[in-house]
Amino acid sequence: MKTSMSSSATYSQSSAIETNKVLRNTYALLSLTLLFSAIVAGGSLLLQLPHPGIIISLVGFLGLFFLTAKLSNSIWGLPSVFALTGFMGYTLGPIVGHYLSMPGGGAIVMNAMGMTGIIFLALSAYVLTTKKNFSFMGGFLMVGMILGIVAGLAAFFFQIPALSLAVSAMFVLLMSGFILYETSNILHGGEINYIMATVSLYLSIYNLFTSLLHLLGFLGSDE
Known part of the structure; x- marks a missing residue:
């Protein structure tokens, strides 16, 4: 009986140590990828590079995402995650440039x-x-x-501003939910790969930021 209890306590302690390690590694890598993405976005903005368009953006994102997922258990997962977040930073530059060109941008x-x-810090701290x-x-x-992706594509191809605005509001709520879910998933041992945990949180932050940009840009416009 004592041996069983001792083994259980040892397992719980080991599990807690592993969870803390994943959390530390995730937040450290997330900080670095956000910084790298911001630098690339700034470079894209300064060089006034054009946005690659929705097709190239989707193909580039999906390709790098699946590559990162495949390499996430090897040392090559690290350069892959920086390639993914760097590409996302490049797509972000022209978007930010668009809003900066607006009055009060x-x-x-x-x-x-x-x-x-x-939002990110508050939700993470809560969990x-x-x-x-x-x-x-x-x-x-x-x-x-x-549903959000389908509605977003419909708003883009059929040029429906009201639907696009509704999708942005929906994504703010969805990404907030994903931050709660993903942080909880790491904390409770559902995600033990810090590279994929970083990618999940990064994408939530990226989509949250772009959705807020759209909403605030609309509220700040004269239309």
Whole structure:
């Protein structure tokens, strides 16, 4: 009986140590990828590089995402995740440039950046402090993501501004949910690969920021 209890305590302690290691590695890599992505976005903005377009963006993202997933258990996963986040940074530069060219564009971009940071830090701190398990949200979030992507493509191809705005508002809520879900997933041992955990959180932050940009840009426009 004592041996069984001792083994259980040892396993729990080992599991907690492993979880803390994944958390530390994830947040360290996330910080580096966000910084790298911001540098690439700044370079893209300064050089006034054109946006690659929705087709190239999707192909580039999906290709690098699946490559990163395949290499995530090897040392090559690290350069792959930087390639993915660097590419996303390149696509972000022209988007930010568009909003900076608007009246009051600087304030719009800074507000979107500040709100993104506050939302991410607040939600992450909530999960880490309360240790609540948000795994139940997985199915709902995936369905919402599929609906959001379909609606977003419809808004883009059929040029429906109201639908595009609704999709951005929907994505703000969805990405907030994903931050809760993904942080909880790491904390409770559902995600033990820090590279894929980093990619998940990075994409949530990226989509949250661009969605807030769209919403604040609309509110700040004269239309």
